[in-house]
């Protein structure tokens with residue numbers, strides 16, 4: 002595939018086509034860092050329950066940029082770039098912990114929990130020799146800070162002054178669905194990552210793609226966990242940037258549908274689990290939703306698979322690699338049996354998940370498949386026409402088109 | 415019959431050798447029979463385990479759930495074929511009685527994919543609770559604690 006530093010024009014068919022070079026071109030990757038991740042977007046940083054006390058911090062990334070999320074002495078949450086303002090060393094190495102301040106190991110510049118530079122080693126030199134110039138002003142050399150928005154215990158950060166307030170960014174529908182699960186104190190019950198050999202946007206398309214769920218993930222269809230015949234919706238906010246796809250199990254009648262009598266080539270409904278404990282669940286949400294995936298543009302997904310709650314956050318690691326961070330959650334007030342059920346259901350998701358193991362495989366297949374193609378080769382994203390609108394039918398690629406709409410807007414292509 | 419520590423270690427080592435060979439040879443259907451009917455098999459990063467997290471990559475709480483992992487591996491999972499090679503290190507017996515023992519054993523797994531690429535896929539330690547039933551030894555609990563919190567793309571077969 003040709004590498005180019007010039008900006009290209011998007012195909013005239015709009016978001017029903019995606020040029021393969023967006024998954025491959027290092028120049029595009031660089032532009033994403035400045036225009037998208039440093040642009041007018043709210044980026045996932047972490048959860049309240051990960052930094053409950055004063056001085057607690059957690060490391061994360063916004064695009065490729067390393068950031069620190071921390072809580073100060075007054076309980077306020079801050080985010081700053083994890084990069085010393087002196088000569089650029091990572092300031093904090095351990096992923097998570099508690100600090101009174103952040104001190105750089107290289108030359109001991111120190112910063113408070115708000116990112117202000119508080120001390121410079123040998124600032125006045127040694128025995129009157131050397132040191133910083135007399136007019137060196139600590140106040141001008143703090144860490145680069147992000148604006149933080151906290152939404153029901155979920156912390157987002159932005160580098161841009163132009164990013165609208167979080168509720169406005171999410172819109173009323175997305176806000177309401179986020180508040181639905183993030184309605185009281187949570188606790189982490191699992192945390193790990195998957196290193197994927199593909200561009201990060203392939204992952205974002207994958208989570209916004211209800212088309213593949215009952216096809217690629219044979220487990221879903223074979224054990225009746227999710228079928229297109231079940232009640233559900235594919236929702237987009239007005240901007241199209243964010244999405245939700247949900248289904249309600251126990252709401253369909255497959256008679257007369259493509260699912261009846263094993264007509265679909267991939268259905269293996271003769272399979273029986275030896276120990277169906279893994280599918281044990283309890284009705285947790287009054288709306289009856291049993292399976293929900295919600296994304297907040299650009300790079301985070303919130304999921305509810307039965308009682309398995311979690312956040313998945315994508316961190317680009319170059320044009321052809323990315324890291325997919327999974328944080329599995331329960332509520333602080335969970336009974337032990339509830340934690341047990343959530344942990345068991347976690348078998349469904351993650352790098353070894355019955356309904357997600359395949360995702361890392363196929364996104365890698367795409368990355369390999371597009372190598373060496375025609376310069377203008379592109380993906381066809383036309384299921385459900387060209388609409389970028391909500392609907393009850395989930396045989397649609399509308400949420401993917403919504404992603405590309407947002408992407409084109411912030412990237413100016 | 416009283417089991418001394420050395421004898422306990424030898425029995426765990428035998429079991430682990432059979433365990434590794436069974437997975438590396440792709441004889442997955444024989445894998446669940448190495449556990450007791452009621453059992454616990456958990457693959458989880460060491461760091462998560464130390465933090466008290468309960469969710470990892472695989473969690474099976476009965477022989478039936480182990481069998482379901484294999485059923486799905488054969489019937490529903492879609493991935494590129496791959497080969498594991500387990501290198502199992504020296505076993506340390508932590509506690510032992512006549513009827514069983516607890517032991518720790520370091521392991522490494524090399525994964526070879528069909529394009530020929532070979533890489534260290536996982537390293538960590540097994541923390542095993544093994545029971546002795548006559549001539550047989552079975553896992554009652556097997557914790558697979560991985561040194562890394564990160565998995566390269568996916569885990570299909572058990573570690």
Ligand code: FES
Pocket residue numbers: 085086087088089090105106107108109110
């Ligand atoms: S790079 Fe941090 S103090 Fe010099």
Ligand SMILES: [Fe+2]
Pocket residue numbers: 207213214218356357360
């Ligand atoms: Fe999927």
